[in-house]
Amino acid sequence: MGGGGLYSTAGDYLKFLRAILAGGAPILSPASVAAMAHPEAEGLHVGVLPAVNARLNAGFDPFPGMSKRFGLGFVINPQPGPAGRSAGSLAWAGLANCYYWADPARQLAGVFLGQLLPFGDAAALEAFGDFERAVYSA
Numbered sequence: 772m773g774g775g776g777l778y779s780t781a782g783d784y785l786k787f788l789r790a791i792l793a794g795g796a797p798i799l800s801p802a803s804v805a806a807m808a809h810p811e812a813e814g815l816h817v818g819v820l821p822a823v824n825a826r827l828n829a830g831f832d833p834f835p836g837m838s839k840r841f842g843l844g845f846v847i848n849p850q851p852g853p854a855g856r857s858a859g860s861l862a863w864a865g866l867a868n869c870y871y872w873a874d875p876a877r878q879l880a881g882v883f884l885g886q887l888l889p890f891g892d893a894a895a896l897e898a899f900g901d902f903e904r905a906v907y908s909a
Contacts, residue, residue: 781882781884784871784882784884785880785882786798788871788873788880788881788882789880790804791804791807791808791861791873791875791880792873792875792878792880806842806843806844807842807843807844807845807861808842808844808845808847808861808875809842809843810840810841810842810847810849811840811841811842811843812840812841817838817839817840817841817846818832818833818834818839818840818841818846819831819832819839820832820890820891822889822891825889826888826889827866827888827889827890828866828889828890828891829889829890829891829892829893830891831864831890831891831896833846833848833862833864834848834850834852834853837850837852838850842861844861844863845861845862845863845873846861846862846863847859847860847861847862848860848862852903853900854900854903854904854907855903855904855906855907855908856872856874856903856907857874857875857876857877858876859875859876860872860873860874860875860876861873861874861875864890865890866888866890867884867885867886867887867888867890868883868884868885868886868887868888868890868891868892868895868896868899869882869883869884869885869886870882870883870885870899871883872903877907879906879907881902881903881906883898883899883902883903885898885899
């Protein structure tokens with residue numbers, strides 16, 4: 772579940788990420804993917820989600836201390852991520868500690884579906900980081 776009321780499955784997330792890695796085919800046009808992945812804003816605080824209601828959100832910064840950019844569809848990391856993600860990778864998250872990323876440079880993607888609150892839970896983020904490192908070490 773995302774904050775906007777979108778519900779999906781792990782399989783559907785993976786279909787979406789495969790399409791992103793393929794430039795959109797078969798579900799999006801190349802122009803749509805390019806627009807979604809084009810940086811629209813930049814700065815250290817882009818992508819930081821502060822806690823407003825501590826029961827729902829513990830606060831979240833996908834790459835503490837690193838710059839991030841918002842595209843129309845993703846948070847974009849302009850530098851390599853600490854768990855292996857290439858510069859220019861695309862990511863997003865959902866309220867219940869659901870995270871995904873697509874790394875077009877390495878043709879890798881991952882989906883982590885925690886289904887627990889608060890968003891940004893330290894143990895869920897540690898498990899997500901371990902998962903990402905495992906994907907890149909394989």
